Amino acid sequence: MPDYREVYEHHADRYDALVSHEDHEGNLPRALFELVGPGPFDVVETGAGTGRLTRLIAPRARSLHAFDGAAAMIAVAQQSLPQVRWGVALHDALPVPDASADLALEGWAFGHALGWNPEGWREDLRRWVTELERIVRPGGTLVLFETMGTGVETPFAGGHSLEPFHAFVTAELGFSHRALRTDYAFETVESAAQALGFFFGERLVTRVRHHQWTQVPECTGLYWRTRG
Numbered sequence: 001m002p003d004y005r006e007v008y009e010h011h012a013d014r015y016d017a018l019v020s021h022e023d024h025e026g027n028l029p030r031a032l033f034e035l036v037g038p039g040p041f042d043v044v045e046t047g048a049g050t051g052r053l054t055r056l057i058a059p060r061a062r063s064l065h066a067f068d069g070a071a072a073m074i075a076v077a078q079q080s081l082p083q084v085r086w087g088v089a090l091h092d093a094l095p096v097p098d099a100s101a102d103l104a105l106e107g108w109a110f111g112h113a114l115g116w117n118p119e120g121w122r123e124d125l126r127r128w129v130t131e132l133e134r135i136v137r138p139g140g141t142l143v144l145f146e147t148m149g150t151g152v153e154t155p156f157a158g159g160h161s162l163e164p165f166h167a168f169v170t171a172e173l174g175f176s177h178r179a180l181r182t183d184y185a186f187e188t189v190e191s192a193a194q195a196l197g198f199f200f201g202e203r204l205v206t207r208v209r210h211h212q213w214t215q216v217p218e219c220t221g222l223y224w225r226t227r228g
């Protein structure tokens with residue numbers, strides 16, 4: 001598997017090109033807006049990367065602050081979303097006031113804690129969720145997205161390193177949950193193999209070529225909690 005920090009610092013364009021092929025059926029925005037309603041919202045996003053989720057939310061946002069720890073990711077995001085207030089910040093300390101958002105969210109960022117901090121990831125997640133809770137107004141919503149497997153048609157088929165994330169946020173942190181399909185679509189099998197191999201490694205490339213996939217199945221978890 002690649003060094004993800006290296007990807008975020010030095011290959012933000014390539015990452016952005018990869019995620020532009022994801023969720024070709026539009027299940028992600030459909031599920032998100034079914035959950036939170038049509039808006040408009042004051043939104044804060046952490047781990048926003050190159051703006052994949054930010055782009056979906058922007059048309060329904062009254063205000064939108066988006067942060068990421070990697071300046072190179074934000075530099076790419078800013079090109080297509082200049083109206084968003086971008087900043088470099090870590091999940092721990094988002095520079096926004098208490099109770100200032102209707103929606104605070106992250107996608108595919110908190111799950112890195114399991115690989116990057118194997119001993120302390122649960123504490124990381126508790127701290128980061130507490131920070132989102134601080135930002136959200138009473139009655140507002142915290143949303144997390146995380147993978148449940150790429151190259152699989154059912155969540156965690158064959159096992160996945162992020163199963164403990166799912167168990168922890170649902171059982172310990174009190175998030176509700178639903179699973180979505182966020183399949184990728186590519187022009188050719190070879191372009192699928194190249195784009196996905198860069199981020200997911202050789203095992204997935206082998207599966208893509210074996211199945212001759214131009215559409216690559218993926219399962220994603222949508223997790224949410226309302227601030228009381």
Ligand SMILES: C[S@@+](CC[C@H](N)C(=O)[O-])C[C@H]1O[C@@H](n2cnc3c(N)ncnc32)[C@H](O)[C@@H]1O
Binds near residue numbers: 068106
């Ligand atoms: C898989 S990318 C997801 C990006 C974006 N949310 C998306 O959906 O494409 C993970 C992102 O989390 C950011 N990240 C990881 N740890 C972070 C932290 N502790 N604080 C802020 N950002 C972090 C990385 O820089 C990277 O941009």
